[in-house]
Amino acid sequence: MGKEDIGTDRKRERYESIIKAAGELFTRKGFHDTKMEEIAELAGIGKGTVYEYFRSKKDLFFDVIKYCTSNFLDDFKSAAAKGKDYRERLDNALSVLIRYFQESSNFFKLLIKDHREIDEKLYEWLVNVKIITAKIVQDILEEGMKAGELKPVMPVIPALMLLESCRLVLFRELFKEDEYDPESIKVMVIDIVLNGIRVNGSRT
Amino acid sequence: MGKEDIGTDRKRERYESIIKAAGELFTRKGFHDTKMEEIAELAGIGKGTVYEYFRSKKDLFFDVIKYCTSNFLDDFKSAAAKGKDYRERLDNALSVLIRYFQESSNFFKLLIKDHREIDEKLYEWLVNVKIITAKIVQDILEEGMKAGELKPVMPVIPALMLLESCRLVLFRELFKEDEYDPESIKVMVIDIVLNGIRVNGSRT
Amino acid sequence: MGKEDIGTDRKRERYESIIKAAGELFTRKGFHDTKMEEIAELAGIGKGTVYEYFRSKKDLFFDVIKYCTSNFLDDFKSAAAKGKDYRERLDNALSVLIRYFQESSNFFKLLIKDHREIDEKLYEWLVNVKIITAKIVQDILEEGMKAGELKPVMPVIPALMLLESCRLVLFRELFKEDEYDPESIKVMVIDIVLNGIRVNGSRT
Amino acid sequence: MGKEDIGTDRKRERYESIIKAAGELFTRKGFHDTKMEEIAELAGIGKGTVYEYFRSKKDLFFDVIKYCTSNFLDDFKSAAAKGKDYRERLDNALSVLIRYFQESSNFFKLLIKDHREIDEKLYEWLVNVKIITAKIVQDILEEGMKAGELKPVMPVIPALMLLESCRLVLFRELFKEDEYDPESIKVMVIDIVLNGIRVNGSRT
DNA sequence: GATGAATGAGCGTTCATTCAT
DNA sequence: GATGAATGAACGCTCATTCAT
Numbered sequence: 001m002g003k004e005d006i007g008t009d010r011k012r013e014r015y016e017s018i019i020k021a022a023g024e025l026f027t028r029k030g031f032h033d034t035k036m037e038e039i040a041e042l043a044g045i046g047k048g049t050v051y052e053y054f055r056s057k058k059d060l061f062f063d064v065i066k067y068c069t070s071n072f073l074d075d076f077k078s079a080a081a082k083g084k085d086y087r088e089r090l091d092n093a094l095s096v097l098i099r100y101f102q103e104s105s106n107f108f109k110l111l112i113k114d115h116r117e118i119d120e121k122l123y124e125w126l127v128n129v130k131i132i133t134a135k136i137v138q139d140i141l142e143e144g145m146k147a148g149e150l151k152p153v154m155p156v157i158p159a160l161m162l163l164e165s166c167r168l169v170l171f172r173e174l175f176k177e178d179e180y181d182p183e184s185i186k187v188m189v190i191d192i193v194l195n196g197i198r199v200n201g202s203r204t
Numbered sequence: 205m206g207k208e209d210i211g212t213d214r215k216r217e218r219y220e221s222i223i224k225a226a227g228e229l230f231t232r233k234g235f236h237d238t239k240m241e242e243i244a245e246l247a248g249i250g251k252g253t254v255y256e257y258f259r260s261k262k263d264l265f266f267d268v269i270k271y272c273t274s275n276f277l278d279d280f281k282s283a284a285a286k287g288k289d290y291r292e293r294l295d296n297a298l299s300v301l302i303r304y305f306q307e308s309s310n311f312f313k314l315l316i317k318d319h320r321e322i323d324e325k326l327y328e329w330l331v332n333v334k335i336i337t338a339k340i341v342q343d344i345l346e347e348g349m350k351a352g353e354l355k356p357v358m359p360v361i362p363a364l365m366l367l368e369s370c371r372l373v374l375f376r377e378l379f380k381e382d383e384y385d386p387e388s389i390k391v392m393v394i395d396i397v398l399n400g401i402r403v404n405g406s407r408t
Numbered sequence: 409m410g411k412e413d414i415g416t417d418r419k420r421e422r423y424e425s426i427i428k429a430a431g432e433l434f435t436r437k438g439f440h441d442t443k444m445e446e447i448a449e450l451a452g453i454g455k456g457t458v459y460e461y462f463r464s465k466k467d468l469f470f471d472v473i474k475y476c477t478s479n480f481l482d483d484f485k486s487a488a489a490k491g492k493d494y495r496e497r498l499d500n501a502l503s504v505l506i507r508y509f510q511e512s513s514n515f516f517k518l519l520i521k522d523h524r525e526i527d528e529k530l531y532e533w534l535v536n537v538k539i540i541t542a543k544i545v546q547d548i549l550e551e552g553m554k555a556g557e558l559k560p561v562m563p564v565i566p567a568l569m570l571l572e573s574c575r576l577v578l579f580r581e582l583f584k585e586d587e588y589d590p591e592s593i594k595v596m597v598i599d600i601v602l603n604g605i606r607v608n609g610s611r612t
Numbered sequence: 613m614g615k616e617d618i619g620t621d622r623k624r625e626r627y628e629s630i631i632k633a634a635g636e637l638f639t640r641k642g643f644h645d646t647k648m649e650e651i652a653e654l655a656g657i658g659k660g661t662v663y664e665y666f667r668s669k670k671d672l673f674f675d676v677i678k679y680c681t682s683n684f685l686d687d688f689k690s691a692a693a694k695g696k697d698y699r700e701r702l703d704n705a706l707s708v709l710i711r712y713f714q715e716s717s718n719f720f721k722l723l724i725k726d727h728r729e730i731d732e733k734l735y736e737w738l739v740n741v742k743i744i745t746a747k748i749v750q751d752i753l754e755e756g757m758k759a760g761e762l763k764p765v766m767p768v769i770p771a772l773m774l775l776e777s778c779r780l781v782l783f784r785e786l787f788k789e790d791e792y793d794p795e796s797i798k799v800m801v802i803d804i805v806l807n808g809i810r811v812n813g814s815r816t
Numbered sequence: 817g818a819t820g821a822a823t824g825a826g827c828g829t830t831c832a833t834t835c836a837t
Numbered sequence: 838g839a840t841g842a843a844t845g846a847a848c849g850c851t852c853a854t855t856c857a858t
Contacts (some may be wrong), residue, residue: 030325032236036832037841046840048834057832127377134378154383157392160375169363173331176337179358188361196400214821250823252851261849365857444853445820454819456855465853535785542786561792565800568783572776578802579772581739582746587766596769604808622842648828658844659831669828 002090015053017043027104031061062122066145067131072100080136086143090162093136097166098182134159144194151197158193165189219257221247227268231308235265266326273333276304284340290347294366294394297340301370302386338363348398355401362397371395409446423461427450431472435512470530477537480508486543488544494551498570498598505574506590542567552602557604566601573597627665629655635676639716643673674734681741684712692748698755702774702802705748709778710794746771756806763809770805777801 021042025034036057040047054060079096083089137159144150166189168174169182225246240261244251260265268339287293295396341363348354352361371394372378429450433442444465448455462468472580487504491497544565552558576582577590633654637646642746648669652659666672691708695701749771777802780786781794 035830040841047832047842048840049838051833052838115251130375131378153392156379156383157372158396159388160372161365161369161376161393161396164371165365167368168364171334174335174364175360179360185361188357189365192362192365192397192400194400196396196398216822218821239847251849252823253821255850443851448820455821455853456819457817460817506661538783539786561800564787564791565780565797566793566804568780568786569773569804570779571800572779573773575776576772578768582743582772583768587768591850593769596765597773600770600773600805600808602808604804604806626842647826659828660844661842663829665843785840 005094011053014043014045018045018050018053018060019064019067022060023068026061027167031057061186062125065122065179066125067093068104072096073129073132075100076133077136080140083121086147087194089143089192090137090140090194091186093140094162094166094186094190097133097163098169098186101166133163137162138173141197149199151199158197162189162193165193181183215257218247218249218253222249222254222257222264223268223271223355227265229336230265230268238366253372264322266323266329267324272308273330276300277333277336279304279338280337284344290344290351291302291394291398293347294341294344294398296388297344297392298366298370298394301337301367302373302390303374306386337367341366345401353403354398355403363399366393366397377399419461422451422453422457424463426453426458426468427472427475430468431476434469434472437466451485468532468595473530474533476512479533480504480542481537484541485544488548494548494555495598495602497551498545498548498602499594501548502570502574502594502598505541505571506577506594509577510590511573541571549605558602558606559607561605566605570597570601573601626655626657626661628664630657630662630665630672631679634672635680638673638676643669662665670731674731674737677734678737680716681738685741685744687712688745689748692752698752698759699802699806701755702752702806703798705752705773706778706798706802709745709775710781710798713778713781714794725768739774745775749774753809761811762806763811765809770809774801774805777805 019040022034022039025039025042028034036050037047039060040050043050050060054063075096076093080089080093083092134156138155141150141155141159145152145155166186168185168189172180222243226238226243229243229246232238240254241251243264244254247254254264258267279298279300284293285298287296325337338360342359345354345359345363349359370390372389372393376384426447430442430447430534433446433450444458445455448458448466451458458468462471483504484501488497488501491500522607542564547562549558549563549567553560553563574594576597580588619622630651634646634651637651637654640646649659651672652662655662662672666675685710688705692701692705695704746768750767753767753771757764757767778798780797780801784792810811
């Protein structure tokens with residue numbers, strides 16, 4: 001292992017520390033209210049150094065989004081692959097989504113914004129993330145359809161309904177304190193949607 | 205009609221023209237990327253004039269939100285009051301929501317952002333709009349529950365699911381061209397949710 | 409008495425009410441922090457009307473200074489003319505100066521500023537006021553010199569010393585509470601200066 | 613000498629160059645008519661750089677005042693400490709004051725303004741400078757009183773009279789050309805005041 | 817004549833980006 | 838490579854002045 005590798009390792013380390021600092025701040029305060037200097041400070045480096053790793057603030061923002069959504073997609077895919085049947089796989093996948101909502105709720109609010117204002121490429125990336133996520137859920141639902149448990153409706157609709165409904169966990173203010181429990185919200189959402197497209201006579 | 209009315213009318217006119225110009229631009233480019241000068245220009249007035257009507261950019265933004273959401277709430281309430289049964293009232297209400305999404309899709313994306321960054325008061329206002337909207341849908345669902353057609357579940361969950369699911373009409377990119385039709389999306393969403401909480405044996 | 413006279417009277421009235429409002433505000437907040445709108449409001453007229461009487465803010469400021477200093481000069485001259493001897497006349501004159509300092513202390517601080525920044529003409533006016541005032545005091549002192557009570561020194565020096573020393577009444581902060589009494593300050597100042605130039609052997 | 617010292621030195625240098633440029637301009641044109649951009653230009657730096665050293669225009673103004681008055685107080689104290697007797701010490705102190713009046717006459721006019729309009733803290737600072745200056749002169753006069761040469765009057769009055777009378781050197785316009793000589797004005801002022809409070813029979 | 821709505825030049829301040837060290 | 842001092846374009850907001858009514 002020579003100097004270059006050390007350099008490469010340090011680069012990787014620095015890169016990640018900037019991404020994480022930036023993610024934290026963009027998430028908390030939004031794009032415009034986060035200053036490059038703050039990001040550098042939180043990452044423990046000099047202001048100029050950020051520009052050694054990212055060409056501009058927009059670029060950094062883009063990379064933060066890519067980094068975070070990539071992690072999400074990996075976790076989501078893994079969860080959607082585990083489980084003895086489609087119901088369990090669906091449950092696992094949505095658990096991941098809800099966990100991300102909970103842990104990085106602001107980050108996901110960040111994602112929701114219309115980032116065409118920031119960058120057309122970024123917008124396309126985010127649409128793509130949504131398409132992939134939806135496709136995973138659609139595939140799960142199609143399993144249920146093939147198994148004859150679910151009606152063979154256009155799966156894109158219930159898939160998106162499930163994904164959008166997970167956003168309910170973000171609206172604490174809309175629940176009475178004792179009703180609010182992300183886990184049971186998830187179960188109810190899944191129940192309602194699956195029940196809504198269940199073949200009559202088939203059981204929960 | 206005397207001078208005062210003329211003055212009041214002109215003021216009202218100007219006020220609305222600024223609100224509209226600002227709504228248009230905030231919607232298209234977001235809060236931070238919209239310049240006061242642009243708003244003035246689009247409204248066909250001088251930069252200083254905007255400040256005769258609004259104390260600051262934040263105030264203007266807040267008023268735009270209030271103006272638009274108030275209009276929405278009025279329309280939404282009216283629609284939710286018309287119809288021969290709860291199913292029709294629900295259909296009417298969601299039609300309004302979807303129409304707003306379609307006509308002002310960007311504006312509604314605007315609403316979604318975490319505006320705590322901009323103003324705490326604004327955030328509270330938006331939470332309140334959400335609460336009122338949800339309550340209207342809950343009331344409709346409770347009619348169905350009283351009628352014995354829907355299971356007596358916590359109505360807040362299906363109510364929010366319906367509202368969040370209307371956002372599907374915003375994601376054209378996720379539909380194949382021929383599948384995308386806001387009206388049928390709405391019908392499917394309502395069907396799925398109502399079906400999902402229907403008392404077994406009761407028919408659509 | 410025709411319409412014109414009425415108009416002229418109203419004009420005069422308005423003129424004075426603006427001057428007074430402006431004097432009040434310039435005095436309290438300085439030139440730059442006083443807004444034309446505030447002046448109009450305090451004068452009980454419309455903003456545009458001020459411009460019927462004064463071409464600009466600077467012009468108004470100039471006129472305020474002229475108005476106030478003219479009043480001062482009139483009072484000062486009258487006082488300096490009354491009294492059985494030069495000592496009493498000096499006392500009377502300085503009483504007027506001190507009264508103005510007390511009543512319009514801020515206004516006089518206003519005068520002290522270097523108004524070359526505002527207007528060269530204004531500066532010349534103020535120098536002239538100072539010259540006239542000093543000349544009046546010099547004349548009084550020269551009486552005492554002619555009477556053989558005061559040494560025939562250049563009267564401009566003690567005259568200005570007397571005038572400048574009256575400013576002491578503005579510095580309340582520099583006196584212990586019980587020492588501060590404008591009347592006795594005045595007496596002490598006069599005593600010290602007159603004593604300082606008294607012909608030896610002559611009595612107070 | 614390491615990097616830090618170089619940095620510190622350069623910072624110190626820049627700091628002083630800004631203070632000097634600002635002092636020059638504030639002095640010549642007043643607070644409100646001096647633009648930050650002009651200050652930067654005169655200091656030979658960019659506009660933004662000024663804000664690396666001073667948080668705001670007010671802060672800069674305050675620091676200019678502090679910087680200049682601190683220098684003055686140092687010089688004034690030193691001068692007031694040198695001299696074989698109180699008369700000489702008084703003479704030395706007032707020479708410093710007059711020199712400052714002459715060299716920075718506009719700056720001292722600046723000081724006179726009622727800066728409560730700009731900042732309450734600044735006003736307090738200036739009152740304090742006045743108090744310190746007056747105290748130094750009072751102490752000198754009290755020497756003369758203890759020595760039995762001066763009457764034991766309240767020393768604050770003659771002390772302030774001396775200080776205020778030094779302002780005479782600012783009013784060139786009030787003197788005929790051949791009468792104007794700061795040095796002899798100073799001597800006459802001191803003579804008159806000291807004579808005015810001299811114990812009868814004691815000699816000049 | 818009186819008004820006050822409209823104006824826009826002007827300024828203080830911010831912050832992404834650069835570049836000399 | 839790393840730094841942070843320096844920069845200046847950009848923008849929100851003010852207010853003296855104008856002018857249509």
